[in-house]
Amino acid sequence: MASGDLLLRTHAGAPVLTRAFPCRLLVLTRRRRGLVSPLAAAKVGVAGRARPGGTAAVQKRRRRDAGESLSLSRVVMRRDAVDEDEEEDVEGEALQLGAGAVTRGDDEGGVDGSYLSDTRFDQCAISSLSLKAVEDAGYERMTEVQEATLPIILQGKDVLAKAKTGTGKTVAFLLPAIEVLSTLPHQRNQLRPPINLLVMCPTRELANQVAVEARKLLKYHRSLGVQVVIGGTRVTQEQRSMQANPCQILVATPGRLKDHLENTPGFSTRLKGVKVLVLDEADRLLDMGFRRDIEKIIASTPRERQTLLFSATVPEEVRQISHVAMKKDYRFINTVKEGDEETHSQVSQTYMVAPLDLHFSILYDVLKKHVAEDADYKVIIFCTTAMVTKLVAEVLSQLKLNIREIHSRKSQSARTKVSDEFRKSKGLILVSSDVSARGVDYPDVTLVIQVGIPADREQYIHRLGRTGRKGKEGQGLLLLAPWEKYFLGTVKDLSISEAAVPSTDSSVETEVKNAVRKVEMKSKECAYQAWLGYYNSNKTIGRDKSRLAHLAEEFSQSMGLAVPPAIPRNILRKMGLNNVPGLRSS
Numbered sequence: 358m359a360s361g362d363l364l365l366r367t368h369a370g371a372p373v374l375t376r377a378f379p380c381r382l383l384v385l386t387r388r389r390r391g392l393v394s395p396l397a398a399a400k401v402g403v404a405g406r407a408r409p410g411g412t413a414a415v416q417k418r419r420r421r422d423a424g425e426s427l428s429l430s431r432v433v434m435r436r437d438a439v440d441e442d443e444e445e446d447v448e449g450e451a452l453q454l455g456a457g458a459v460t461r462g463d464d465e466g467g468v469d470g471s472y473l474s475d476t477r478f479d480q481c482a483i484s485s486l487s488l489k490a491v492e493d494a495g496y497e498r499m500t501e502v503q504e505a506t507l508p509i510i511l512q513g514k515d516v517l518a519k520a521k522t523g524t525g526k527t528v529a530f531l532l533p534a535i536e537v538l539s540t541l542p543h544q545r546n547q548l549r550p551p552i553n554l555l556v557m558c559p560t561r562e563l564a565n566q567v568a569v570e571a572r573k574l575l576k577y578h579r580s581l582g583v584q585v586v587i588g589g590t591r592v593t594q595e596q597r598s599m600q601a602n603p604c605q606i607l608v609a610t611p612g613r614l615k616d617h618l619e620n621t622p623g624f625s626t627r628l629k630g631v632k633v634l635v636l637d638e639a640d641r642l643l644d645m646g647f648r649r650d651i652e653k654i655i656a657s658t659p660r661e662r663q664t665l666l667f668s669a670t671v672p673e674e675v676r677q678i679s680h681v682a683m684k685k686d687y688r689f690i691n692t693v694k695e696g697d698e699e700t701h702s703q704v705s706q707t708y709m710v711a712p713l714d715l716h717f718s719i720l721y722d723v724l725k726k727h728v729a730e731d732a733d734y735k736v737i738i739f740c741t742t743a744m745v746t747k748l749v750a751e752v753l754s755q756l757k758l759n760i761r762e763i764h765s766r767k768s769q770s771a772r773t774k775v776s777d778e779f780r781k782s783k784g785l786i787l788v789s790s791d792v793s794a795r796g797v798d799y800p801d802v803t804l805v806i807q808v809g810i811p812a813d814r815e816q817y818i819h820r821l822g823r824t825g826r827k828g829k830e831g832q833g834l835l836l837l838a839p840w841e842k843y844f845l846g847t848v849k850d851l852s853i854s855e856a857a858v859p860s861t862d863s864s865v866e867t868e869v870k871n872a873v874r875k876v877e878m879k880s881k882e883c884a885y886q887a888w889l890g891y892y893n894s895n896k897t898i899g900r901d902k903s904r905l906a907h908l909a910e911e912f913s914q915s916m917g918l919a920v921p922p923a924i925p926r927n928i929l930r931k932m933g934l935n936n937v938p939g940l941r942s943s
């Protein structure tokens with residue numbers, strides 16, 4: 358056995374070597390079904406089963422592991438203590454990996470390389486084709502989540518993985534999945550070649566991005582290809598391209614995939630070939646908005662597939678319902694250390710509370726200061742809805758800031774253009790709805806501003822996670838109206854501090870008022886209606902309808918309107934807001 362090889366004992370007790378992971382120092386032995394790491398083994402007196410010598414990195418890791426409380430060993434011990442007869446039925450066996458923060462300076466382009474592990478890709482038993490591609494991509498060391506999940510995925514286990522934003526989850530699921538695919542026999546000239554890897558993403562931008570990452574990793578796997586199917590593009594075009602050049606890997610958004618399932622001849626047969634199914638941003642895909650489509654899609658893939666669920670947030674409800682997608686004996690791998698926050702410590706988080714009519718002035722002030730302080734500024738402003746996003750973008754554009762706008766009401770080609778531009782550029786402010794909230798990897802975002810309450814705690818974390826990626830620094834600001842302050846209760850475990858509301862002089866206020874005035878009435882009407890819809894469906898704010906109408910009036914005043922816009926009667930009815938005093942119907 359090579360030093361540090363991962364030894365697994367099968368149920369029958371026969372040792373088997375895993376394909377990967379020379380240096381996690383996880384020499385797992387079975388005390389019947391208990392797992393013992395070398396560290397834990399030493400503690401529980403079974404040291405000597407294997408004590409790898411290891412490379413300098415290994416030694417370093419071992420020292421680190423020994424010095425810091427390694428939650429892995431704790432978990433391993435806990436598992437060891439699990440009643441043996443129950444253990445087989447333990448759902449979602451958990452590995453809590455201590456991602457010890459080791460500051461390594463700016464060597465990885467970030468301020469802190471702690472998102473990286475000590476394990477290099479060339480120390481893993483991945484194929485030489487994948488390794489070459491990984492090296493070409495510039496990846497040398499694995500991130501913590503990649504290190505933690507690779508061996509387990511290669512064992513064929515279903516995995517639910519939680520790791521902070523911007524820490525390489527995409528490669529963490531793609532790389533082992535590609536390894537699985539590369540071992541499958543290729544049947545050429547099949548009428549309907551199977552889709553072997555299906556990756557589901559909640560947004561189109563994310564699906565495209567995942568496909569780009571997959572293409573990087575497939576660079577030398579010439580027989581494997583990737584295709585994307587997303588909403589907002591022509592179904593027929595996708596059908597033609599799938600027919601002309603069917604690929605083994607498909608990245609998709611749920612609605613469009615369901616569309617192909619129902620309408621594209623032979624597509625459901627192709628899905629019967631799925632070996633690995635990935636739900637990226639799993640908690641989002643399993644929430645009520647997507648749940649039905651996802652269940653249908655899952656049901657169209659074979660039961661014996663391997664399923665991988667990844668996200669930066671895994672609320673308890675998601676663990677409860679993960680059986681919808683995964684086998685009973687799935688592994689829950691959590692790289693967020695026990696007691697650690699789900700957000701990054703190198704991202705400073707602040708909030709401001711101010712009446713709605715000050716929000717544009719505050720935004721302007723904060724942005725002007727940020728632009729002046731950082732020539733390489735790159736800001737994302739998240740707004741509650743697509744139409745509010747449009748309004749905010751229009752007001753800020755009037756103020757001569759360098760603004761781009763992205764949301765679901767834009768054409769897909771405009772979305773792709775803006776997204777590509779923002780990825781490459783600096784000196785830009787992107788005003789966005791939640792289409793950019795999850796997964797999207799824009800490098801070097803310096804500031805994330807969230808205007809109004811996010812849909813929930815998870816959305817706050819994902820939006821904030823657009824900055825501070827790959828160990829870099831970043832700033833986050835949450836701008837709330839006084840009646841939105843209750844939201845802070847849901848994120849009170851995060852390090853968010855209050856920032857003073859900047860005092861704006863009257864000339865700035867006039868400038869902002871003029872900018873607001875120049876925005877078309879139509880934009881304001883649409884924003885008002887969308888705003889009302891958003892807060893109406895908020896459990897706390899939408900409960901009291903007459904108060905909601907009053908708050909909506911405040912919003913309309915912040916847009917410079919003396920009288921709130923009228924809303925079509927049928928829309929008010931759909932919102933359950935018919936005859937609510939203070940709301941006007943047309």
Ligand SMILES: Nc1ncnc2c1ncn2[C@@H]1O[C@H](COP(=O)(O)OP(=O)(O)OP(=O)(O)O)[C@@H](O)[C@H]1O
Nearest residue numbers: 496498499500522523524525526527528669796798
């Ligand atoms: N081993 C690695 N070394 C260096 N960079 C890496 C490595 N793995 C991935 N990256 C890069 O890290 C960045 C963040 O990766 P990715 O977008 O997969 O993060 P994520 O954890 O999925 O984030 P989110 O939770 O926001 O979806 C990407 O630019 C990716 O190319």
